[in-house]
Amino acid sequence: xxxxxxxRIADAARRRFNRKGYASTTLTExxxxxxxxxxxxxxxxxxxxxxxxxxxxxxRVRMEAHRAASVPASIADDYVEHLRFAMDxxxxxxxxxxxxxxxxxxxxxxxxSPILVADFEELRELIGRVDEEGLFRSDAKVDxxxxxxSLWILSRHWMDHLREMEQRDTIEWADVERGIEHHxxxxxxxxTAAGRRQFVAALDRASSAQ
Numbered sequence: 001x002x003x004x005x006x007x008r009i010a011d012a013a014r015r016r017f018n019r020k021g022y023a024s025t026t027l028t029e030x031x032x033x034x035x036x037x038x039x040x041x042x043x044x045x046x047x048x049x050x051x052x053x054x055x056x057x058x059x060r061v062r063m064e065a066h067r068a069a070s071v072p073a074s075i076a077d078d079y080v081e082h083l084r085f086a087m088d089x090x091x092x093x094x095x096x097x098x099x100x101x102x103x104x105x106x107x108x109x110x111x112x113s114p115i116l117v118a119d120f121e122e123l124r125e126l127i128g129r130v131d132e133e134g135l136f137r138s139d140a141k142v143d144x145x146x147x148x149x150s151l152w153i154l155s156r157h158w159m160d161h162l163r164e165m166e167q168r169d170t171i172e173w174a175d176v177e178r179g180i181e182h183h184x185x186x187x188x189x190x191x192t193a194a195g196r197r198q199f200v201a202a203l204d205r206a207s208s209a210q
Contacts, residue, residue, distance in 0.1 A: 005034070005036065005040070005044060006044045006045075008034050009030065009031075009034055009036075009041055009044055009045060009051070010045075010051065010054055010055060010058070012030050012033040012034045013025070013030050013045075013048075013051045013052075013055065014055050014092070014093065014095070015033070016029055016030055016033065017052065017055070017095035017099065018092075018093075018094050018095045021095065021098070021099055022048070022052060022095055022099040022102050023099065023102055025048070026048075027041055027042065027048055030051070052095075052096075052099075055093060055096065056096055056100075056115070058093075059089060059093050059096065059115050060114065060115055062089065063089065063115065063118060063119070066085055067122070074198065074202065075126065075129045075130055075133055075135070075198070076195075076198040076199045076201065076202035077202045077205065077206075078126060078129075079126050079130075079199065079202065080180060080199075080202045080203055080205075080206045081206070082122060082123065082126055083155055083176070083179065083180050083183060084176055084180075084206065086119055086123075086155055087155060087158065087159060087171075087176050087179050088176070090155075090156065090158075090159045091159045091162075091171050094159055094160075094163070096113070096115070097116075097156070100113060116156075119152070120148070120152050123148055123151060123152050123155075124144075124145075124148045127144055127147060127148045127151070128144065130191070130195070131144060133195075134192070135191050135192055135194070135195030135198070136190055136191055136192070136195070137190060137191060137192055140189075140190045140191075142190050147186075147187070147190065150186055151183055151186060151187060154179075154182055154183060154186065155179060155183065158179040158182065159171070159179075162175055173207070173210040177203070177206075177207060180203055180206075181203075184199060184200075184203070187199070188200075
């Protein structure tokens with residue numbers, strides 16, 4: 001299937017915004033990356049803001065489609081898949097996390113992104129399932145809200161660590177796997193031996209499928 005000019009523009013903008021930042025990227029640079037005139041670009045996206053908002057909507061649509069297409073599996077497999085998809089989206093659209101306050105609203109206080117809220121709530125549901133299935137140790141006295149926030153912060157900033165501390169330009173499954181292992185370092189000590197085995201096996205299955 002051929003890629004439309006609008007899709008090529010959006011992908012070039014996403015890569016530029018990720019690499020240079022929204023504020024530092026110009027429409028001239030994006031047009032040059034696509035190999036078209038700036039007039040052709042603005043025919044599809046009259047402003048840089050419209051490009052950023054289009055990409056934000058793309059993320060929302062992809063997240064909804066992913067949830068709709070998901071076939072419920074074990075809690076461990078669903079947890080690993082949630083993290084895999086979330087880290088992939090965070091990396092490929094990282095400018096949305098970093099630069100949103102610049103283009104989203106001129107108000108002094110920018111409300112939480114619906115995309116991030118949805119991701120957080122999905123993680124909260126997964127942690128709730130872990131609890132419902134009795135996989136937390138009875139002596140651990142787990143605060144589910146605090147655990148969810150800690151894990152979400154970890155996955156939210158893992159991609160920043162790869163970019164800023166490890167100077168990564170691209171990521172591979174091994175980077176995602178390490179991010180999941182960091183999750184496990186927080187989550188697994190609170191779980192029963194049976195729960196830990198389930199989650200370790202789920203990550204092994206995901207790794208074997210790559």
